[in-house]
Amino acid sequence: MNHSQAPSSDGNVKPSLLRRIPMAFGALFGLLADADLAARYAALRHGAAAPPPVPPTAAPLPEPPALKEASPDAALQLLALLQRDARLIDFVGEDLGGYADAQIGAAARLVHEGCAKVLREHFSIVPVRDEAEGARVTLQRGFDAAAVRLTGNVVGQPPFSGSLTHRGWRVTEVRLPKLAERHDTHVVAPAEVEL
Numbered sequence: 001m002n003h004s005q006a007p008s009s010d011g012n013v014k015p016s017l018l019r020r021i022p023m024a025f026g027a028l029f030g031l032l033a034d035a036d037l038a039a040r041y042a043a044l045r046h047g048a049a050a051p052p053p054v055p056p057t058a059a060p061l062p063e064p065p066a067l068k069e070a071s072p073d074a075a076l077q078l079l080a081l082l083q084r085d086a087r088l089i090d091f092v093g094e095d096l097g098g099y100a101d102a103q104i105g106a107a108a109r110l111v112h113e114g115c116a117k118v119l120r121e122h123f124s125i126v127p128v129r130d131e132a133e134g135a136r137v138t139l140q141r142g143f144d145a146a147a148v149r150l151t152g153n154v155v156g157q158p159p160f161s162g163s164l165t166h167r168g169w170r171v172t173e174v175r176l177p178k179l180a181e182r183h184d185t186h187v188v189a190p191a192e193v194e195l
Contacts, residue, residue, distance in 0.1 A: 076185035077176055081122065083189045086114025122175050128168030135164050 015023065030037050082088040091111045096104050119125065128147050131137055139148060141158040147168065150160060179185065 073179070073185045074174075074176060076188055077179065078118075078122075080185070080188040081118045081176075082115060085118050086111045088115065089189065123171050124173035124175075125169050125171055128170050129164055131164050131167070133164055133167055137162065137164050 027041075079089070083090070088111060091107060099107075129137065139150075139158055139160045139162075143158060143160075147170070150162075151165070152162065154160075
């Protein structure tokens with residue numbers, strides 16, 4: 001006979017003490033976490049018929065956002081501008097293992113200046129958050145999750161309080177040059193032939 005369970009006089013199997021101990025802990029935490037379960041337990045404890053369990057009402061899942069195909073033309077145009085003014089593709093594609101740190105630093109300064117020039121001329125960029133980095137901020141329910149990324153120990157529901165580690169960036173205006181209809185954007189830097 002199984003010693004963990006013994007039949008009762010009404011034919012139901014009664015769990016042994018060793019089986020009841022983990023059941024008791026599970027019930028304790030279940031009662032603390034679920035008010036409906038606690039109400040049914042209280043009714044059973046006082047001899048009343050337990051109300052039927054309330055089926056969980058799942059919130060309808062939001063529709064996934066429609067995906068739109070991004071045209072590569074604007075990205076290729078930006079890459080061409082970064083190559084033209086900052087020689088970005090040349091710099092990133094170069095094997096830097098044979099250069100001294102001072103040489104790399106000097107080249108990086110030119111790339112930095114050229115990239116900054118492209119951003120200033122073709123984009124208006126503002127911070128997402130106005131607070132200084134390191135400031136304490138509170139995000140209320142309904143905050144824009146596309147504009148603010150939560151990091152660290154993210155549990156529970158808003159409001160969330162934390163420290164601003166990066167202000168973020170938002171583009172408010174794009175001023176890319178217009179392209180001729182037959183312009184091949186895939187050529188981000190033409191080959192050069194000196195005569």
